[in-house]
Structure formats: C-alpha cells, structure tokens
Amino acid sequence: MSDRCNFSRWLALEGLRATPVRLAVLEILGEAPRALRAQEILELIRARRRVNKVTVYRILEDFTRRGMVRKLSLEGRVNHFELACEHHPPHPHFQCQTCREVQCLEPVALNRIWTELQGPVGNRADHIDIKVEGVCHKCRDIS
Amino acid sequence: MSDRCNFSRWLALEGLRATPVRLAVLEILGEAPRALRAQEILELIRARRRVNKVTVYRILEDFTRRGMVRKLSLEGRVNHFELACEHHPPHPHFQCQTCREVQCLEPVALNRIWTELQGPVGNRADHIDIKVEGVCHKCRDIS
C-alpha cells in the first residue's frame, strides 16, 4: 500500500531496533492491498523465516499502541491490522459477508456529521471507524 | 430501551415459541440503556433463573440471523448485542477507551456519503456500522 515509507527510519524514530521481524511486519502490511488478520501476517512472515506467533502478536500490539498500525475489530474474534503511516490515512472498510474479505474504501469527509457523532456533551471523540457490510462484486458474480 | 414491543407476539410472528429464556433475552435487551455483552446478558438472566450459557449464545445467534437483534463487533473478542426492533433503528455507537462501555448515539443521515461508501462498482452494501472511540464524559471527569 505504501512502499514510500522508510521502515528502518520509522522504527528508529520510535526508538525501536529495526529487527527482521519488525521490518517484516511493516513490509507485509505495507504491501498488502487490504487489512490483514494476525494469522495471515504470521503466515506471510513464516514464508520468509522462522518466527514465533507470540513475537508477532507482541509486535502488533506494540505498533498499535504507538499508533503505527491500526487494529480493526471488524468481526467476531479476529482482528485485522493495517499500516497507519502518513500515506495511509484512516478510511472506511467494506467487509463481504460471503468471503469475509476486507476492502479499504476511500476516505470520506465526516465534517458534516462529526458533531453529531460526538454524543453527549463531555465525550471526547478520538476517531471514527466506519464499516460497511454487504456482498462484494466478486461474490456477486459467482452466485 | 423499548418496552413498547410485545415480545411474545414478536416471537410468534417469527414462528418461535415464547420460552422463558427467549423472553428474558428480549426483555433484558429491551430494558438495557446500551449494548450488552453476551456475558452480561447471561448474568442478568441468571439473576432470575438457572440457564446454560450455550442456550443464551444459541438464542442470540438465532435472533441475530433473523434480524431481531444486532450483533456489534466493537472490540476484540467480545460481541455486543442490542435489540433491532422497530423502536430501535440502527445508529452509531460510542465506546469509551477507558471504561470500555458502549453508548448508543442518535441515528445520523448518511445519504450524502452513502454512495461513497459502496466501494467498487458491483459491491452491494447492506448496512453500515459506525463506531466512535474516545473517552466518555464520566471517565473524563475522574481523570
């Protein structure tokens, strides 16, 4: 999605060592055309090198806490992850009910509805997740 | 949230028997001021009667499939549920990052951004979930 990022530099800026697993996570997320499940990330790293799942989970958790990665709670028990670099701003997601795949949609302007979405006075809204559910064009073609 | 529903009649319309557990699930969701986790629903039913968790999970799953209840994937591995009766139309939710509690927000008009949210031509969007994350007024008062 964005090869324009210098991942080693990004890690250095965060005060993190550019270890092979951290770089692999960032590269895989950077190349992915859609949000990936932790399981998928793990398998893609394993195609290159031996790695323990705990390591990947801990890295993803750390990146999420630092805001380098966004964790999406799209369905049930599986989290999806995507890069949160400057080239990949927040945007809505589409999830197909049939194949469960996740597409990234274009960012939308929420200015108009933003104040409505704050809720009761005193709430502080930090960010908004929009998820669209339906059936994707691929699955519609088949049936 | 809506005591105006006649739950027995609703179940009859769905061709379901008005069993004590089914009624309890509907009543609890009907009285809740916010979306509840399956665990919470289970505990609230157990305050009245002995019940197995599998029964509650199956009922929630069945109600969700029938569109009587909405299942919300707000975070990680826990699902939240809310009544999907005529008095409780779809609406955005606010989740506090501190206390993790879920508030229901007022429905918003999405007409203007609806077409943008469909995604690639051929996708069929069925419904939209909007989740706002931040810190609620209660938690802000404390800190």
Added chain:
DNA sequence: TTATACTTGCAACTCAGTTGATTTTCGATT
C-alpha cells in the same frame, strides 16, 4: 397417548490471543 419437532443442558472442544519465565541477540563499555 404417542409421535414429532423444538428447546435446553452438559461436557468437551476450538482457537485467537495472552502470560510468565527463559534464552538469545544486539549494542555499548571495558
């Protein structure tokens, strides 16, 4: 009453994610 389908319960399971303790690796210092 009996046959039937529907509903609930129980025990065991699944599986994504987590925990804690141990080992390895890396970069700095001697």
Added chain:
DNA sequence: AATCGAAAATCAACTGAGTTGCAAGTATAA
C-alpha cells in the same frame, strides 16, 4: 576481543468467548 545489560524472541502453558455434538426434557399435533 571479551563482557555486560537491556531489548527482543522463544517456549509451553494458559485464558476465555464462543462452538459442537449429543443426550435429555418439553411442548404441540395427530
């Protein structure tokens, strides 16, 4: 180059929400 300490990765065992298969109970119709 050897050593030391912190950061990073590993391993095994665990957690817990949700699921499965099957047995037992209960309502409805014939």
